[in-house]
Amino acid sequence: MLYDFIVVGSGSGGGALSYYLNKSGAKVLLLEAGKFYRKDTFPKTEAETSAYLYWGGGIEFAKDGRMGFLRTKMVGGSSIVYQCLMDRFDDIALNDWKNESGVNWFTPEIMAPHYDQVESDMVLHTFCREEMRPNGILFADACDKLGYKWGYLRRGQSNCAPEKDNDCTGCLGGCFRDSKQSSLVAFIQKAEKEGLEIIAETEIYKVEPNKDTCKVHGFQNGKQVTFEGKKVILSGGAFGSTRMMHMSGYKSKLPALGKKFASHPQFMWLGFQNEIVDAHKGMFQSVASKDPNFRAQGFKLENVFASPISIGMLMNETGIEHQRLMKQYRYMQCIEVAVRDENAGEILCDNKGKLTVSKPLTDQDKTRRDKGHHAIENILNTSGAKEIYKSKFYFGLHLMGGCTMGVDGATSVVNPDFQVHGEKTLYIADSSIFPNAPGINPGLTIKSLGHKLAQQLIK
Amino acid sequence: MANFFSTRATKGLLNVGEIYCPKNGEFPSFKEAAGTAYLNNFVKNVPEDDFNSLSLVLAIFSFLPNFLLVWIINLCTNAQNSPSDGLLYSNLRQLNLGLRGLCYSIYYSEFTNPNYKGKKALDVLDYKLNRVTE
Ligand SMILES: Cc1cc2nc3c(=O)[nH]c(=O)nc-3n(C[C@H](O)[C@H](O)[C@H](O)COP(=O)(O)OP(=O)(O)OC[C@H]3O[C@@H](n4cnc5c(N)ncnc54)[C@H](O)[C@@H]3O)c2cc1C
Numbered sequence: 001m002l003y004d005f006i007v008v009g010s011g012s013g014g015g016a017l018s019y020y021l022n023k024s025g026a027k028v029l030l031l032e033a034g035k036f037y038r039k040d041t042f043p044k045t046e047a048e049t050s051a052y053l054y055w056g057g058g059i060e061f062a063k064d065g066r067m068g069f070l071r072t073k074m075v076g077g078s079s080i081v082y083q084c085l086m087d088r089f090d091d092i093a094l095n096d097w098k099n100e101s102g103v104n105w106f107t108p109e110i111m112a113p114h115y116d117q118v119e120s121d122m123v124l125h126t127f128c129r130e131e132m133r134p135n136g137i138l139f140a141d142a143c144d145k146l147g148y149k150w151g152y153l154r155r156g157q158s159n160c161a162p163e164k165d166n167d168c169t170g171c172l173g174g175c176f177r178d179s180k181q182s183s184l185v186a187f188i189q190k191a192e193k194e195g196l197e198i199i200a201e202t203e204i205y206k207v208e209p210n211k212d213t214c215k216v217h218g219f220q221n222g223k224q225v226t227f228e229g230k231k232v233i234l235s236g237g238a239f240g241s242t243r244m245m246h247m248s249g250y251k252s253k254l255p256a257l258g259k260k261f262a263s264h265p266q267f268m269w270l271g272f273q274n275e276i277v278d279a280h281k282g283m284f285q286s287v288a289s290k291d292p293n294f295r296a297q298g299f300k301l302e303n304v305f306a307s308p309i310s311i312g313m314l315m316n317e318t319g320i321e322h323q324r325l326m327k328q329y330r331y332m333q334c335i336e337v338a339v340r341d342e343n344a345g346e347i348l349c350d351n352k353g354k355l356t357v358s359k360p361l362t363d364q365d366k367t368r369r370d371k372g373h374h375a376i377e378n379i380l381n382t383s384g385a386k387e388i389y390k391s392k393f394y395f396g397l398h399l400m401g402g403c404t405m406g407v408d409g410a411t412s413v414v415n416p417d418f419q420v421h422g423e424k425t426l427y428i429a430d431s432s433i434f435p436n437a438p439g440i441n442p443g444l445t446i447k448s449l450g451h452k453l454a455q456q457l458i459k
Numbered sequence: 460m461a462n463f464f465s466t467r468a469t470k471g472l473l474n475v476g477e478i479y480c481p482k483n484g485e486f487p488s489f490k491e492a493a494g495t496a497y498l499n500n501f502v503k504n505v506p507e508d509d510f511n512s513l514s515l516v517l518a519i520f521s522f523l524p525n526f527l528l529v530w531i532i533n534l535c536t537n538a539q540n541s542p543s544d545g546l547l548y549s550n551l552r553q554l555n556l557g558l559r560g561l562c563y564s565i566y567y568s569e570f571t572n573p574n575y576k577g578k579k580a581l582d583v584l585d586y587k588l589n590r591v592t593e
Pocket residue numbers: 008009010011012013014031032033034070071072073074075076077078079081082083084085086087172202203204205235236237238239240241244397398399429430431432441442443444446
């Protein structure tokens with residue numbers, strides 16, 4: 001069978017892209033390494049979520065063991081576990097992309113119709129004061145006192161049942177109500193009804209493009225399989241697509257492969273309050289910093305939280321001291337700083353497919369982190385925290401780069417048409433093509449880039 | 460082949476877990492409460508090489524006296540703050556995070572030892588999550 005398009009990877013990028021391609025009437029195959037879970041089959045507990053859904057069996061580490069990376073392996077990719085905060089990139093981010101890559105369509109005007117289309121295919125909700133939980137109120141009130149600007153978040157959700165006291169922290173392991181607008185909910189399940197062919201549990205290790213078609217080789221239940229399409233688009237994410245390109249032997253042709261990796265390193269600090277905060281309850285995340293000074297200084301703050309295992313991982317203490325801190329779980333106020341980092345990381349891969357990721361924090365990253373920490377400390381002190389826990393552990397949820405877009409094959413992997421330099425039938429559309437870190441939630445832009453490529457391919 | 464902890468490695472994990480999460484007031488002892496029967500489920504997606512290294516380290520830990528194990532765990536914990544990016548410290552940091560991940564996944568979970576009848580760690584935190592399906 002010769003498909004019109006084969007999309008490898010079903011996350012934010014691949015899910016949206018295959019939906020738009022399929023809508024055009026083309027014969028599309030969506031391949032995914034992970035399993036096909038639905039709202040009623042997602043794991044039920046935090047321990048199972050982490051062990052079953054994530055690559056690496058929970059978390060992957062940078063070579064130096066300082067930073068953890070989180071990405072998931074299932075139909076819907078990381079969009080199943082994301083918090084679904086949907087932001088457009090601002091002029092600063094797109095301008096920096098344009099300058100780094102030489103790609104002249106990275107402008108708000110050219111991106112606008114793609115954002116418009118994707119937004120209209122998702123249910124988006126902007127929070128308001130009435131929906132704020134104590135963690136958000138403590139954050140916002142302290143920001144007001146300190147003169148820091150903050151704003152309500154916009155999240156993809158259709159019906160979270162707050163009136164029934166539904167706790168959305170659980171949706172970090174997949175939403176049981178199909179309310180959160182993952183790629184699965186907003187795109188894949190809709191396309192499935194319209195005939196999109198989806199094959200899960202099929203991990204691709206090699207692409208083989210030629211003049212008119214492209215083959216992909218992979219494993220399904222331990223057996224070797226090959227599929228062929230007129231065009232193949234890799235959407236395996238920063239690690240996944242970069243790995244497939246490495247394993248297909250592209251490093252010698254494209255020296256930029258694996259380079260310019262960034263990840264918005266996130267540092268979570270806790271403030272212990274005298275009153276119960278219950279930061280894990282309800283629609284737990286509703287506000288974030290919206291301060292132009294913070295943006296200019298290269299960081300942003302969010303009032304996030306997580307379930308006990310993840311909170312435990314923030315603490316380096318053992319034994320009784322660890323338990324003393326954890327005992328205050330319900331009293332914890334939580335703020336994280338996400339750093340707009342330099343793309344100094346690199347994703348390497350050996351011939352067996354084992355990834356090694358280096359992600360040093362540059363001096364600039366450290367300065368940005370420290371400024372963010374200073375602001376967090378001010379907020380926690382202003383909100384009356386009796387003790388502050390300054391976690392040193394940091395992690396990346398926004399994995400970007402490795403197959404960056406650019407005009408020059410010496411410094412990038414795909415051209416401004418999303419084509420791998422020098423290939424006619426092989427494309428990449430996911431977070432791996434980001435030229436550098438935007439400092440803004442990437443999900444909406446990844447989907448919008450998928451829409452842009454779909455429009456171009458359908459033509 | 461599926462990842463599977465030997466009895467030795469499981470014993471090593473129980474010893475390490477007891478250092479991370481000892482009996483302390485209402486908190487249960489890791490050894491008593493941990494549902495080791497579920498352990499292999501939690502590692503089934505860990506890459507084989509990483510699993511084998513972890514399993515070997517845990518098996519070695521099972522032979523060590525407690526004071527030595529405490530010393531090693533402290534070394535791992537302190538590696539988190541070390542400026543060195545050398546192989547030793549990088550591996551110690553990864554071991555620290557890997558061990559803590561495994562221990563907390565069992566300790567702060569519903570998967571307790573069926574013979575353990577006391578309060579679970581999640582109950583001590585008074586943690587409840589309400590997930591509404593309909
Ligand atoms: C906990 C968490 C919270 C987040 N919150 C937000 C948020 O609120 N807002 C936001 O914008 N972003 C958020 N993100 C980030 C966002 O989810 C990712 O940036 C985005 O999903 C990346 O999209 P992608 O298509 O590049 O990759 P992914 O979504 O990771 O999808 C890649 C897919 O490809 C598959 N794959 C990889 N290799 C292969 C292969 N060889 N063969 C077949 N399939 C393969 C993977 O299994 C995966 O399903 C969050 C991430 C996490 C982990």
